[in-house]
Amino acid sequence: MKKRIVIIGGGFGGVYTAKHLARHASRNLEIILISERNYFLFTPLLHEVATGSLSPTSVTEPLREIFRKGGVKIKIGRVSEINKDDGFVILDAEQIKFDYLVIATGAKMNDFGLPGVLENTIGLKSLEDAIEIRKKVIEIYERELTEALNRKEKLLNLVIIGGGPTGVELAAELDDFVSEIENDYKKSKRSSLRTKIYLINSADELLVQFPKSLRDEARRVLEKKRIGILNNFYVSKVEKGKIFNREDEEIRADLIVWTAGVMPNTKNGQRVLTNEKLQVLGYENIFAMGDMGNISKLTNPLPMLAQVAVAEAPVVANNILALINKKPLRDFNYQSKGLLVSLGKFKAVGQISGITVTGFLAWFIWRTIYLFKFNSWKKRFRIMFEWTISLFSPRDITQVK
Ligand SMILES: Cc1cc2nc3c(=O)[nH]c(=O)nc-3n(C[C@H](O)[C@H](O)[C@H](O)COP(=O)(O)OP(=O)(O)OC[C@H]3O[C@@H](n4cnc5c(N)ncnc54)[C@H](O)[C@@H]3O)c2cc1C
Structure with missing residues (x-):
């Protein structure tokens, strides 16, 4: 039957x-x-969509294409x-x-029941989230040039809440993205804007699931960028453009991204x-x-x-x-294949089969592994192409509504 x-x-x-x-x-x-949704979403590269180094459809694969050969009926x-x-x-x-x-x-996304998180932050779980982050960042700079010449506050604060791999990867790429777009806007000589990126973390260190040497290396790389790491910062509520901690201290923010939990x-x-x-x-x-x-x-x-x-x-x-077929069933035994976190252009940290890798080697392995996780060669080539272009030219700052 x-x-x-x-x-x-x-x-x-x-x-x-x-x-x-x-x-x-x-x-x-x-x-x-x-x-x-009618596509498979490759979440590990979402932060690259959010920061303009990959286009949105590069990290998706249509389900009907994956199962083109048949055998699986798709219902959306x-x-x-x-x-x-x-x-x-x-x-x-x-x-x-x-x-x-x-x-x-x-x-x-898990807001842990904290007031204002869902209303005032953007998550990084879906393709729409990634597009929204990229749009918001570009919007901030466009606004500065067109309407905020009188603005007293010349410091833009971009805040990421969550010190796990997603927050760290996003912060590092955001710094690269912002550096590139600032160049374009500064060329107009009308903006004296400066940007600070904050990475808020409730633990006393970033990337708690990583060995100490890799945590230290990641912190060192991030601190060389313009990323302020705020450890032991327990967010108690978020309002429009403001983040509060348990001590009721406040951080003003032009962008708030929530990567603190799922x-x-x-x-x-x-x-x-x-x-x-x-x-x-x-x-x-x-x-x-x-x-x-x-x-x-x-x-x-x-x-x-x-x-x-x-x-x-x-x-x-x-x-x-x-x-x-009335045969014996198998148990699932999980063996971690390792952990890798990218830290922006040419840098990453990770541990593969117990071996620690950092710097360019880790970054190269990180990219290669992810490339081969896609189902089709079409996507692999497309991503390789986009990555190659982004090595030699600035990211696209087209503001998509
Ligand atoms: C930004 C980001 C970066 C990440 N990076 C990494 C990484 O580097 N390495 C790693 O190993 N993991 C990473 N992860 C975690 C990884 O994405 C998840 O562990 C993985 O997707 C889990 O697979 P899943 O099949 O359980 O869920 P998903 O891949 O999330 O798939 C769930 C699917 O179910 C659909 N769905 C949900 N509810 C319904 C419903 N009621 N009816 C129909 N469809 C429904 C959703 O639309 C979705 O398509 C990352 C996650 C994020 C958000």
């Missing part, structure tokens, strides 16, 4: 699972991938309900029954617990993976990383096929 596998989520977990399953596509297997829309006991999901007004379900709905994309904001085979507890035929799933027995939760979701995908696909 034909079995239907429904996958919710067109991100790292969902797409890679569908790719593994598609290799076993047969007349007896129907694979449906449901996604809110947001699943509003999952009925685990009766085996169906609701997509718009449609009820879709499943024999096996994979939930890979990822994570969303939470699972589930109704209660908690990760869905699974066994080691990635089956949701109590449901043999339902799997949860990626940012929204976690193995209940682990003392340390699985990190919310693309590399975890990608590593889980073959296990989920294998275990669904094993259930269908």
Whole structure:
């Protein structure tokens, strides 16, 4: 009898699972991938879109193109309900029954309930966020030239809240971006504007998940730029253009980006617990993976990383096929492949298989690894082309509305 596998989520977990399953596509297997958007988003390079070194569609791959060879049906829309006991999901007004379900709905921005964060900051989770950041930065400079010649305050403050890899990468690239656009505006000789970038961090160091030597190296590189690192700064609220800490100290900001946390994309904001085979507890035929799933027995939760979701995908696909074919299921054992953080042009820090890398070598490895994570050669060539151009020419400052 034909079995239907429904996958919710067109991100790292969902797409890679569908790719593994598609290799076993047969007349007896129907694979449906449901996604809110019609493209796969390569989040590790979002900060480059936000800072003008990559164009928005360079970090996306249309789902229909990824599954051009067939074997996977794509449905675009947001699943509003999952009925685990009766085996169906609701997509718009449609009820879709499943024999096996994979939930890979990822994570969303976490404001930790702090007042004003959602209204007054931009996240860096979606393509729209990245486009918005880039637009806002360019807008700030345009405004300065056209209307703010009388402005007393000649210091622009661009603030990033969150001292993890996303905040650090964005801060470093933002500094490069701003240096390039300042050159263009200063040529008009009408602006005496100066820019300061602040990186706000609640911990006492940046990149807490990295070894000490790499944390120190990252701090050294950032401090050489115009980035002010504010450690032990607990944001208590955000107002329009202002950030407050617990001591009620205030920082004025022309741009505020929130990279301080994410939470699972589930109704209660908690990760869905699974066994080691990635089956949701109590449901043999339902799997949860990626940012929204976690193995209940682990003392340390699985990190919310693309590399975890990608590593889980073959296990989920294998275990669904094993259930269908009445074979034994596999456990998921996570082995980190390493960590890499870019620090702007030609600089990065990282640890790969226990070996520490810094500087140009780390930057080169970082770029090469990410390039090969794309599904198609078309995108790899396009990104290589855009990176090469950006080495020799300034970034594009076209203000897209
Ligand atoms: C800026 C940034 C940089 C990052 N850099 C790195 C990095 O360098 N290395 C690394 O390993 N990880 C990185 N990550 C983390 C990585 O993006 C996530 O861990 C990874 O995307 C998790 O995969 P996922 O499949 O769980 O979720 P996602 O890839 O987020 O996919 C979830 C999908 O589900 C869809 N969806 C959600 N709800 C519904 C619904 N109700 N109905 C239909 N569809 C739905 C979403 O639209 C999305 O397409 C980064 C994340 C960000 C934001």
